[in-house]
Amino acid sequence: MPAKVEDGEQRGWIVPIGGAENKDDNPRILKRFVELCGANDADIVVIPTASRLEDTADRYEEIFSELGAARVATLDFDTRRDASETNRLERLREASGIFFTGGNQLRIATTIGGTPIAGLVRKCNARGVPVGGTSAGASILSDHMIVNGHEGGSPTAGGVQLAPGLGLTNRFVIDQHFRQRDRLGRLLAALAYNPFSVGIGLDEDTAAFIGPDNTLEVEGSGAVTVVDASNLQFSSMARVGENDPVCMLGLKVHILTAGATFDLESRRASAGSLAESKDNH
Amino acid sequence: MPAKVEDGEQRGWIVPIGGAENKDDNPRILKRFVELCGANDADIVVIPTASRLEDTADRYEEIFSELGAARVATLDFDTRRDASETNRLERLREASGIFFTGGNQLRIATTIGGTPIAGLVRKCNARGVPVGGTSAGASILSDHMIVNGHEGGSPTAGGVQLAPGLGLTNRFVIDQHFRQRDRLGRLLAALAYNPFSVGIGLDEDTAAFIGPDNTLEVEGSGAVTVVDASNLQFSSMARVGENDPVCMLGLKVHILTAGATFDLESRRASAGSLAESKDNH
Numbered sequence: 001m002p003a004k005v006e007d008g009e010q011r012g013w014i015v016p017i018g019g020a021e022n023k024d025d026n027p028r029i030l031k032r033f034v035e036l037c038g039a040n041d042a043d044i045v046v047i048p049t050a051s052r053l054e055d056t057a058d059r060y061e062e063i064f065s066e067l068g069a070a071r072v073a074t075l076d077f078d079t080r081r082d083a084s085e086t087n088r089l090e091r092l093r094e095a096s097g098i099f100f101t102g103g104n105q106l107r108i109a110t111t112i113g114g115t116p117i118a119g120l121v122r123k124c125n126a127r128g129v130p131v132g133g134t135s136a137g138a139s140i141l142s143d144h145m146i147v148n149g150h151e152g153g154s155p156t157a158g159g160v161q162l163a164p165g166l167g168l169t170n171r172f173v174i175d176q177h178f179r180q181r182d183r184l185g186r187l188l189a190a191l192a193y194n195p196f197s198v199g200i201g202l203d204e205d206t207a208a209f210i211g212p213d214n215t216l217e218v219e220g221s222g223a224v225t226v227v228d229a230s231n232l233q234f235s236s237m238a239r240v241g242e243n244d245p246v247c248m249l250g251l252k253v254h255i256l257t258a259g260a261t262f263d264l265e266s267r268r269a270s271a272g273s274l275a276e277s278k279d280n281h
Numbered sequence: 282m283p284a285k286v287e288d289g290e291q292r293g294w295i296v297p298i299g300g301a302e303n304k305d306d307n308p309r310i311l312k313r314f315v316e317l318c319g320a321n322d323a324d325i326v327v328i329p330t331a332s333r334l335e336d337t338a339d340r341y342e343e344i345f346s347e348l349g350a351a352r353v354a355t356l357d358f359d360t361r362r363d364a365s366e367t368n369r370l371e372r373l374r375e376a377s378g379i380f381f382t383g384g385n386q387l388r389i390a391t392t393i394g395g396t397p398i399a400g401l402v403r404k405c406n407a408r409g410v411p412v413g414g415t416s417a418g419a420s421i422l423s424d425h426m427i428v429n430g431h432e433g434g435s436p437t438a439g440g441v442q443l444a445p446g447l448g449l450t451n452r453f454v455i456d457q458h459f460r461q462r463d464r465l466g467r468l469l470a471a472l473a474y475n476p477f478s479v480g481i482g483l484d485e486d487t488a489a490f491i492g493p494d495n496t497l498e499v500e501g502s503g504a505v506t507v508v509d510a511s512n513l514q515f516s517s518m519a520r521v522g523e524n525d526p527v528c529m530l531g532l533k534v535h536i537l538t539a540g541a542t543f544d545l546e547s548r549r550a551s552a553g554s555l556a557e558s559k560d561n562h
Contacts, residue, residue: 001282080513080514109474109475109518109519110474110516110518113474114478114510147474158442161439163443163475164443164474167451170448193387193390193391193394193445194395194445195391196445197395197445232361232395234361234391236391238392
């Protein structure tokens with residue numbers, strides 16, 4: 001559950017990225033993230049706990065510094081005890097931005113879930129600190145998280161496994177590497193269980209920048225597939241057996257590219273700056 | 282996510298029951314539920330959507346009336362459109378208690394999830410209305426809900442399937458028919474993903490009465506198994522393959538019988554009225 005936003009404060013941005021974001025010639029996603037964290041005053045904490053690769057954190061430290069952040073530090077957690085250690089909690093408290101790398105979302109959930117660090121990430125976000133993540137680091141941000149599933153375009157019963165994430169928001173369920181790994185079916189299956197939420201499928205090198213007002217704006221070279229199940233007429237998920245196809249009636253789908261927006265409260269999509277640029281020609 | 286409790290108001294009781302509760306010679310669980318709903322002034326709405334049996338709702342209407350409720354009505358939902366119909370919303374708004382019958386929790390989630398009825402159940406609970414449920418009706422109450430899994434005492438990877446529930450609370454994950462269907466393993470597997478939550482395993486004819494202060498008290502003839510994973514040292518869920526056993530270190534477990542309590546905030550168990558009665562002998 002998201003931490004309470006105190007009167008007079010605003011929740012920080014939430015920035016899930018679909019993985020494989022450009023870090024070289026056009027790092028526009030990471031650049032915008034650094035700007036949200038305070039640009040030249042940014043103090044970013046990188047959490048590489050999802051990854052088993054030694055150099056994951058170094059790569060992000062380097063690029064955030066290149067993009068102008070004043071201070072970048074890595075906080076890694078090998079054990080659950082690490083995630084309640086005072087020094088690391090104090091360091092996290094100073095951050096003006098928090099970033100989760102890719103890897104396996106269950107490494108984050110099993111190591112940090114329910115620890116003081118998890119609570120502090122939610123509290124930081126509630127008092128305005130942007131929290132971003134890529135790939136596994138994107139999935140972990142929401143309350144209901146996809147951890148596994150079948151490839152393919154249509155939903156099957158048992159075709160998705162869900163687990164609790166960090167819970168910065170419960171307004172959406174995220175999937176990443178979306179077009180590249182053919183994940184529409186598993187995102188739909190997640191919504192077929194309980195259609196209360198919005199599904200967000202993020203292509204690689206594509207991010208959803210979700211503001212304090214719960215409006216999402218797309219940045220990057222791919223698309224964000226938004227599946228709105230709020231007016232679903234019917235889901236057969238309660239009646240079908242393992243591996244059977246699932247019937248879902250009345251889904252609304254938007255494919256957003258850079259500049260387009262989706263309001264998670266009113267559930268309205270808009271062409272955003274795409275429409276504006278058309279007026280100029 | 283639970284609805285906001287307004288200043289000066291208290292959240293209503295949440296009453297999950299493990300299924301097969303006594304309805305004949307000693308209906309102590311249902312009796313206590315009726316008392317919480319206002320005893321002779323109680324106005325209880327029964328929601329039998331989980332069940333496919335024709336007479337499920339009739340049986341509860343009958344017993345709640347026998348136990349003294351002033352008014353009992355059944356609200357069933359065959360379709361998602363039913364769950365936004367004005368008359369039913371108005372009727373639910375009048376209730377002083379809401380009760381979900383057993384059946385299949387996915388019938389509730391797929392039919393009601395994300396509809397105005399689901400939001401209204403949360404709002405009623407936030408302004409003080411008790412919400413109870415038995416079996417599937419117990420599972421649906423929390424945010425993260427077990428919908429399927431393997432039998433057995435120890436957790437395996439892939440041994441539990443989770444889906445979003447109605448979300449009256451995110452403080453615990455419920456399992457029911459607990460001893461009778463040998464479900465400890467799947468409850469542990471649910472916690473192994475992300476140990477932020479408390480696991481509550483409800484035997485048949487046994488209920489957890491969870492007050493506005495988040496203290497749980499047991500009623501009924503069986504036990505409530507409380508699994509507190511907050512101090513978990515380690516979970517191997519991120520590293521193991523499907524069907525492999527999962528390693529979990531540092532679980533705290535309490536077996537509570539009628540009268541014993543567990544505080545979901547401090548995570549402290551107490552013998553409650555059991556200890557008091559000992560003093561009398």
